[in-house]
Each structure stands twice: as structure tokens, then as C-alpha cells.
Amino acid sequence: xxxxxxxxxxxxxxxxxxxxxxxxxxxxxxxxxxxxxxxxxxxxxxxxxxxxxxxxxxxxxxxxxxxxxxxxxxxxxxxxxxxxxxxxxxxxxxxxxxxxxxxxxxxxxxxxxxxxxxxxxxxxxxxxxxxxxxxxxxxxxxxxxxxxxxxxxxxxxxxxxxxxxxxxxxxxxxxxxxxxxxxxxxxxxxxxxxxxxxxxxxxxxxxxxxxxxxxxxxxxxxxxxxxxxxxxxxxxxxxxxxxxxxxxxxxxxxxxxxxxxxxxxxxxxxxxxxxxxxxxxxxxxxxxxxxxxxxxxxxxxxxxxxxxxxxxxxxxxxxxxxxxxxxxxxxxxxxxxxxxxxxxxxxxxxxxxxxxxxxxxxxxxxxxxxxxxxxxxxxxxxxxxxxxxxxxxxxxxxxxxxxxxxxxxxxxxxxxxxxxxxxxxxxxxxxxxxxxxxxxxxxxxxxxxxxxxxxxxxxxxxxxxx
Amino acid sequence: xxxxxxxxxxxxxxxxxxxxxxxxxxxxxxxxxxxxxxxxxxxxxxxxxxxxxxxxxxxxxxxxxxxx
Numbered sequence: 104x105x106x107x108x109x110x111x112x113x114x115x116x117x118x119x120x121x122x123x124x125x126x127x128x129x130x131x132x133x134x135x136x137x138x139x140x141x142x143x144x145x146x147x148x149x150x151x152x153x154x155x156x157x158x159x160x161x162x163x164x165x166x167x168x169x170x171x172x173x174x175x176x177x178x179x180x181x182x183x184x185x186x187x188x189x190x191x192x193x194x195x196x197x198x199x200x201x202x203x204x205x206x207x208x209x210x211x212x213x214x215x216x217x218x219x220x221x222x223x224x225x226x227x228x229x230x231x232x233x234x235x236x237x238x239x240x241x242x243x244x245x246x247x248x249x250x251x252x253x254x255x256x257x258x259x260x261x262x263x264x265x266x267x268x269x270x271x272x273x274x275x276x277x278x279x280x281x282x283x284x285x286x287x288x289x290x291x292x293x294x295x296x297x298x299x300x301x302x303x304x305x306x307x308x309x310x311x312x313x314x315x316x317x318x319x320x321x322x323x324x325x326x327x328x329x330x331x332x333x334x335x336x337x338x339x340x341x342x343x344x345x346x347x348x349x350x351x352x353x354x355x356x357x358x359x360x361x362x363x364x365x366x367x368x369x370x371x372x373x374x375x376x377x378x379x380x381x382x383x384x385x386x387x388x389x390x391x392x393x394x395x396x397x398x399x400x401x402x403x404x405x406x407x408x409x410x411x412x413x414x415x416x417x418x419x420x421x422x423x424x425x426x427x428x429x430x431x432x433x434x435x436x437x438x439x440x441x442x443x444x445x446x447x448x449x450x451x452x453x454x455x456x457x458x459x460x461x462x463x464x465x466x467x468x469x470x471x472x473x474x475x476x477x478x479x480x481x482x483x484x485x486x487x488x489x490x491x492x493x494x495x496x497x498x499x500x501x502x503x504x505x506x507x508x509x510x511x512x513x514x515x516x517x518x519x520x521x522x523x524x525x526x527x528x529x530x531x532x533x534x535x536x537x538x539x540x541x542x543x544x545x546x547x548x549x550x551x552x553x554x555x556x557x558x559x560x561x562x563x564x565x566x567x568x569x
Numbered sequence: 570x571x572x573x574x575x576x577x578x579x580x581x582x583x584x585x586x587x588x589x590x591x592x593x594x595x596x597x598x599x600x601x602x603x604x605x606x607x608x609x610x611x612x613x614x615x616x617x618x619x620x621x622x623x624x625x626x627x628x629x630x631x632x633x634x635x636x637x
Contacts, residue, residue, distance in 0.1 A: 310637045324635060403623050406616035413613055425595050428602065437605030440598070441613055444590045444606075449617045454631035456620050461632065502612075515637030539637035 109133050116142035118150075118280030122188045122337040125283065126230070129187035132176065136169035136187030136232070143189040143234055143282070150279050154257045156272040158194050159201065159236040165189070168232045184340070184350055186230030191285040193270045194236040195243060196220040196328075197317035205319040206239040206269075208252045209423060209430045220317025222286065222328055222345040229344045234282070237272030241432040243288060243321045244416060244439070245269050246296050246504040247489070251432035255486065258301055259563050260529050264483035267297030267504060270331070274301040277331045278530075278563065284332040284341050288318055290325045291408055292478075292508025298331055298520035299478035299532025300504075302561050304338040304549075305331045309539045310515030313345050322415040324454070325408065325512055333560055335553050339546050356543045357472075359551040365394040367476040367536075370401035371507055374493045376481040379531050382523045386475060386533065389557055390548070396474060399463050400456075404510035407453040407460070411513075414450040417442025457513055464514040468538035473548050475533060477507050478520050482529035511536060519545040521558045530561060583607055 107117045108124035112133040116125070128134040144162055151157045172186050192198065195205040197216035204210045218224070223233060238256045240248055248256040248271025256271040258264040259279035266275040270287030274297035277285055287294045289307040298305030306329045313328050320326055330345065332338035343353040366372075366387055372395075375383070386392075398404065417424075420431075420439045428436050467474075484491055489500040511518055511534065519535040519542075537544045552558040584603055587610055591598045598606060 310635065324632070400623050403619045406619035409616045410613060410620060413609075421594065421596075428596075429599070433601075433605060437602060438609050440591070440596065440602060440606045441609030443594060443596070444587070444610065445613055446617075449613075449620070451631050452617075452625075453620050454633065455625050455629045456623055457632035457635065459623070459625055459629050461635075461637070515635060 115145065118146050119333060120283060121334050122185060122283040122332070122340065123334075125188045126185050129172065129176070130182050134187070136172040137166060139187050140165050140169040140189055140232060140234060146281050147235065150281050153262055154259055154275050154279055155254050156237055156256055156276040156279070156281070157191070157235045158204070158206070158238050158253050158272070161198060161201070161234055161236070164198070164200070165232050165234045168227070172230060183228065183230035185226065185344065188231045189234040189282055190226065190231050191235040191237045191273060191276050191282045192220070192223060192233055193239050193273050193285070193287045195239065195288060195319035196223055196286055198223065198233055198236065201236070203319050205243065206241045206250050206253060207431065209427065216317065218317065221314035223317065225345055225347060226341065235276070237276055237285060239272060240269035241435040242416070242420070243269040243290060243293055244435045245501060246292065247501045248272060248297065257486070258483045260302060261483065263487070264485055264529065265300060265489060265500065267300035267479070267483065269293040271297045273331050274298050274303050274305070277301070277303045277333050278560075280333065280563070284330055284337050286328065286330050288321070289327050289329055289512070290321050290412055291512050292505040294329050294331065295478050295508045295518060295520040295532070295534060296504050298522070300483040300530060302522040302530025302532070303331045303333060304335055304522060304560070305329065305520035306338055306342055306542070307518045307520070308342070308542060309517040312517070312540070320419060322412040324411050324415060335549055342542065354543050356547040356550070359547045362472040362544055362548060363470070364390045364392050364473045364475065364548065365396045365471040366392050367398065367474050368395035369397040370510065371476040374480045374506065375477055376531075378526055378528055379477055379480065382526065382531060383475065383477065383533070386552065386557055389552060389555055392475065394471065396467055396471065398467070398510060400460070401510045403456060404460050404513045405506070407456045408509040408513045410445065410449060410453040411457070413438065413442030414445045417445065460513055464516065465538075472537065472541070472544050474536040476511070476536060478532035478534045479504055480506065482531060507534065515539065517542045517545060519549055521549055521552070522560050524556060524559045524561060526561065533558070
């Protein structure tokens with residue numbers, strides 16, 4: 104079988120090229136890093152007008168870094184594992200020499216970042232090349248990537264539908280095959296929701312595992328940085344690099360057969376679309392799952408996440424809200440204003456509830472290793488009818504797409520967003536959830552389900568936009 | 570317009586309450602901002618009720634310096 108990345112070096116870099124294939128082609132001298140980056144920008148320019156994933160291209164910096172990689176190779180120097188691999192960052196990660204806007208015009212005149220965000224530094228040290236900043240909900244507050252300043256990002260599987268948010272540009276760029284992997288952040292589901300709607304892999308690591316330095320904050324108690332990728336291999340490879348672990352030293356993944364897997368029920372089994380219900384049943388059959396676990400007070404856990412986010416986000420922006428509230432996206436502004444006024448007693452009660460919930464979660468993970476839950480209840484909503492069904496009633500998608508992600512946010516546990524195959528419709532996604540620090544258990548289960556043809560990225564239909 | 574001293578609490582409108590809360594923080598809400606802020610404050614109040622409905626022991630401390 105021909106690999107169009109490594110075996111046809113005279114042709115332009117095809118969309119959907121994986122990070123592994125690109126790195127292999129550059130290392131072997133089949134493609135120069137500069138040509139990879141030039142072709143990436145060509146692909147981006149062809150696709151992005153229809154999808155609006157990109158807010159800033161980093162063309163000059165990227166070509167200079169690529170040229171240095173090509174020089175190193177010509178000089179016979181060993182190349183790092185991701186040499187020449189392009190990636191994009193949600194527009195809240197610092198890139199040295201550029202303003203970090205966090206999707207807002209409020210920060211347009213802020214000083215340029217003096218250094219790259221910590222995980223960007225680690226990826227660049229491994230040879231990866233940041234090529235673009237990607238669209239998001241303003242200050243990461245939303246599930247829609249509908250940005251008053253930068254426009255709406257559209258779903259590559261159907262541009263009349265939402266990409267999800269807040270890291271929607273990052274998910275859509277991967278789903279469209281423009282970039283092999285991208286960075287995002289997840290406070291209430293901002294990686295998991297767009298990954299599910301766009302049909303990509305996504306990882307929300309354990310709270311605190313990856314450094315957040317250089318990522319513009321939203322809610323310090325909940326913010327986690329992570330990534331999206333078009334293949335599970337690329338997601339795992341790049342996770343280990345962001346985690347500061349050389350690929351040879353990555354922890355061994357446990358045997359999937361040795362892991363105790365259960366399904367989350369109750370809250371997580373309600374409001375599912377028929378297609379998703381069927382697919383989750385199939386996953387459970389594949390894994391011989393017989394146990395269902397109910398999280399205690401799930402509605403309160405979701406509420407606590409919401410309250411902590413609102414209070415901390417409101418507090419963070421309060422000085423600017425006093426001076427320039429109307430420079431914000433009106434939807435973001437009103438949420439921050441209400442959050443800033445939340446009673447301290449309510450905020451503290453939410454933090455106390457979090458302590459209580461933490462203890463319950465740890466009790467559950469004494470009995471099981473991996474939990475299965477839906478990521479979003481249905482396929483991507485239409486942009487001109489952004490509603491979903493919850494308990495049989497139509498409700499606003501923007502406020503409710505995080506129904507299954509927000510309760511898990513509170514616990515800070517690692518979650519792998521996994522795209523389901525054979526949906527016979529648009530993408531649908533799962534959450535695979537493990538105990539803190541046990542990302543390797545998630546990778547093991549995901550690899551098994553990928554091998555068996557249950558998980559994976561669906562090809563996008565022949566698009567009219569490219 | 571400040572609410573006169575001694576006004577019965579049940580006669581104070583949500584808009585007056587939210588404007589007073591905003592003033593404490595040095596915020597002045599415009600007429601354009603008020604409906605959205607009221608909607609979001611009402612949403613947060615519903616979520617607060619869900620959290621407050623769970624009885625917690627006095628020994629349950631806030632999750633500052635949280636380690637998962």
C-alpha cells in the first residue's frame with residue numbers, strides 16, 4: 104500500500120497526513136521540513152475560508168524553524184522525534200513574539216508574549232512547528248466557538264453545523280485534515296465537546312499533570328491543557344512529549360484485558376440519541392462490561408463546576424469589566440459580570456462540595472480502572488437551530504453540550520475523548536475516564552477498541568469547500 | 570435610583586438588587602447589559618441551590634490546592 108506522505112515525495116503533502124508519517128518522511132529525507140510547512144499553509148488557505156479555524160498564521164516563524172531543521176539534517180545531525188511536524192494552538196497559548204488574544208479584542212493591544220507556552224516549548228524542542236493560532240470562544244467561555252470578534256468555526260463534516268467549543272478551531276483543523284495535531288484547553292469540556300462533534304481524538308489530562316505556564320487562564324481551579332489528533336498514535340506520542348517524557352521512556356500501557364471497565368449510568372445514560380445508545384452498548388459488549396456505576400449527586404457536581412468557573416472567571420476579568428465591559432463579546436461579558444457578583448459563600452460551598460466529590464470518585468476507582476461515558480448526547484447541532492434534546496425537551500445547545508463533561512471536570516480525572524466509528528450519521532464521541540495519573544489505562548483501552556474497529560476517525564464526506 | 574432605606578425586601582426588583590451588587594464591586598451596569606446579567610445570575614442561583622442541597626460535614630474543607 105502506498106503511503107502518499109513518504110512514498111510520493113514529489114507530490115504536495117496530502118491532507119490527513121499523520122504526525123508519524125510526516126516525521127518519518129522528513130527524517131528519511133523524502134520531504135524537506137520547509138516543503139511540509141509550505142504545503143500545510145497551502146492546505147490551510149484552501150480549506151479555512153469555509154471553516155474559519157484559523158485566527159493567526161505564523162508563517163514566517165514556521166518557515167524559519169523548518170529551514171533550521173533542514174539544515175540540521177543536511178549537516179547529519181540527529182533529528183528529534185517530531186522534526187518538521189506542523190501543529191496549531193488554541194489562541195490562548197503564548198507564542199513568543201505574538202499577542203495572545205484568548206479570542207478577544209480586549210487583549211489585542213497587550214504586549215507580545217516573551218516566550219512560548221511551556222507545552223509549546225516541549226513540542227518545539229521535539230521538532231514540531233507551530234503554524235497557526237486557532238479560533239475559540241472568547242476567553243474559552245462557551246461550547247460553540249461562536250466568536251463575536253473572529254466569527255464562528257464550522258464543522259468539517261457538515262459546515263452547516265457547530266464544531267463545538269471552546270477549542271473548536273483546534274478540533275476542526277484536525278478533523279479537516281489540515282493539521283495532524285493541535286493544542287486546546289479544557290475547563291468544563293472544551294476539548295471533549297469539540298472532539299466529539301468533529302470526530303477527532305482528544306485528551307484532557309489529569310488536572311495539574313501538564314504545565315499551564317503560558318496558557319491564558321480562565322478558571323484556575325479547573326483549567327487543563329491538552330490536545331487533539333487525527334490518530335490515536337499521534338495523540339499518545341504528542342501527549343508523552345508534552346508530559347516531558349522521551350518516547351523510549353514512556354510508561355508501559357497495562358494489558359487491556361487486565362483492566363476493570365464499567366459504564367457510567369444514571370445521569371450519563373439519560374438524553375442519549377438512539378445511535379449513541381446503540382454504539383455504547385456495542386462498546387460495552389466488546390469490553391465485556393457488566394457493571395454500571397452511578398456518580399453521586401452528579402447534577403450538583405455539574406453545578407459546582409459551573410459556579411467555580413463563573414466565580415473565578417468573573418474575578419479574573421473584574422478590573423477590565425470595570426473599564427471596558429462593552430469590548431467583550433456580549434454573551435461572555437454578561438456571564439463574567441454575573442460570575443463576579445456570585446456570593447463568596449456559594450463559591451466556597453462549591454469548593455467544599457468538590458472535596459466531598461473527590462473522595463467519592465476515589466472510592467469508585469478502588470473498584471474499577473476505566474469508566475465509559477458519552478461525551479455529547481447527539482451529533483453536532485445545526486448552526487441555525489442550535490438546540491439539543493435533554494430529557495426530551497429542546498434546550499439551548501450552547502448551555503447544555505457540557506452535560507456529561509462538566510461533572511467529570513470537577514474531579515480533575517484524566518479523560519480521553521474517543522471518536523466512534525459506524526455512527527451512520529455525523530461524529531459521536533465517548534469519554535474514557537480513569538483515576539488521576541492513569542492516562543496509560545485510557546490509551547490501552549482505546550487501542551484495543553481501535554484495533555477492533557469500534558473507535559477511529561471517520562473520513563469526512565467529499566467536501567465542497569476544498 | 571437608590572432604594573430608600575426601609576423598603577420591604579420583597580418589593581425590591583431583581584434589577585435593583587443586581588445593580589446594588591454591581592455597585593459594591595465598582596461596576597456600573599448599563600441597560601444593555603442588565604437583561605443578560607440577570608439571566609446569568611438567575612442561572613447561577615439555580616446551580617447554587619443544587620450545590621447547597623447537598624449536606625456536607627463541617628470537616629469538609631474547600632478544595633484549595635486541589636490534587637486529583
